[in-house]
Amino acid sequence: MWQYIVRRLAIGIIILFGISFITFSVTMVLPADPAARWVGSRATAEQIAQARVELGLDKPLLTRYAIYITNLLHGNWGLSIRTHQPVLKELMTYLPPTLELIIAGMLFALALGLPLGIAAATRRDGWLDQLCRTVSVAGVSFPTFWLGMILQLIFFRYLHILPLGDRLDTMLDMLSPIKHYTGFLLLDSLFSGNIAVFINALSHIILPAMTLAAYPIGLVARQSRASLLEVLNEDYVKAARAYGIKERTVLYTYALRNAMGPTITVLALSAGYSLTNTFLIEALFNWPGLGNYTSSAIITMDYTAITGITILVAIAYLILNLAVDLILALDPRVRY
């Protein structure tokens, strides 16, 4: 077990080096001159040359890669070309809203997908089963940003029940100030007893979280259906039924618990997809997170910010995959 964890971590570190090398080489093929961007459009040739020395762009490639790696390891991820602020600090302020959104989306997907999968498995080939199949194919076919717009049209424009975007109503944080502990607005407001903010934040997160959930809902429904069907065929389920144990107990205590493993895996793996999906959803809902930060970085060609995001997201993805494997390894039936 420990051997397995150590080996996985070692491979993870090698992959991180590979990732940093790719992000580094991508900035090398940059057609636009970063030094020219750094000093702005009205700079003289001399100023550009000076910025080139300041940014270390005059040194040979391998030296630059070595410098780049040491800086990354020291938490010095460079200054944003756009805001001239440390990239790592900026990323850390934009990370919590994005995590909050992703977690809300995952919970949505689980809350809707799992019952659908269970219903489909217990009433095989019934109308719920057909619905499950349709949802799982449709969910992965929806252009996410379009779904978001349609939801905005329905719930904001026509039904007037949910806000269009943002994380909170403007001015609300002035009327009832928010204490920041975790950066997760919902948790912070709940813990500090700020119910007005909590309810407002909740109403703001519903639409983007629903949009984000569209893709994993189908995956969860499909996977929980498939693994539940498999488990329901096992001898121990038949034995439990033969003993006359209530069907509900058989389903929820005996079968579902064993069918949850693959479902959780699928959900966790889809979090990587959701992470990039937030780039689109945050732009649409004006959600002040990493995705929005990325969009502005793309528009302004802020290359230090973009490589910073890439590395952060790749690390998150790596940890996620590792976590999934470790959780599964806790199952005594899985041995390495």
Add this chain to the structure above:
Amino acid sequence: MIAFKETAEKNMNKKAGYYIYLLKKSPLTTAGLIIIGILVALAIFAPLIAPYPQDAAGITHVSEKLLPPGASHLFGTDELGRDMFSRVIYGTRISLGVGTLVVCLSLAIGVPLGLAAGYAGGIIDEVIMRITDIFLSFPPMLLAIVIATFLGRNLTNAMIAIAISWWPWYTRLIRSEAISLKQRPFIEAAKAMGTSRFKIMFRHILINSWSPIIVQASMDFGSVILTSAALSFLGLGAQPPQPEWGLMLNTSRNYFLTAPWYSVFPGIFMFITVLAFNFVGDGLREFMDPKLRRL
């Protein structure tokens, strides 16, 4: 000789009949194929079908801006008075073209590498597979976003970026096929007859591992179309006045609360296209995999 030909023809007919039988068993796959056929026809005959082909190229009529759907403009008009129906129809051309080109490009990179890794084994295999590991350790789309940003904003670069982040999947797939095929007697026989490595790889192994590749490619078509639309939505892919669906959705963001048709129609077309390819991919997978075949 003639007798051979006859049996061959008979077998062909039998095979065709078998496919028709399979299609009848799977209405969703058939529906997907029909929709793709219609979309291809729309793409090819776009200049004949679109009532205002010049609008797709970006001719503007500001006096007719944001008209709701009606008899003269089936899907309404956009903020520059261009006919949405014509632009959406022309968008089919871009999306299907992007899907085809990106999938072909990824295959062109991924297949030879996978063949080499699987057939040669050893150090070549090790190096190629570690490289694919690194590419696959990025979440989908992120690498494409980064590459497209740095290459510069246009549709060609977006396609290159998607292909660069897509090929490792094909390398993995074909490698595993090659590894299992190279043990088989007919490859041994070819080797014993002195067939060149190159010919064994491309002639014998590749031809025999086509079916999983075709399934994967058809499934990927939809994802590629979605990814390229997403890049355009972020401002990285198609540029105005190109009639690309993702780009149309992006510009519609400023108007869609008062002019919902602007964002509804390009999105519906994109959704239907991706759905059709996913149905066909799902169906193909069931046909090719005897375990999943419901007969």
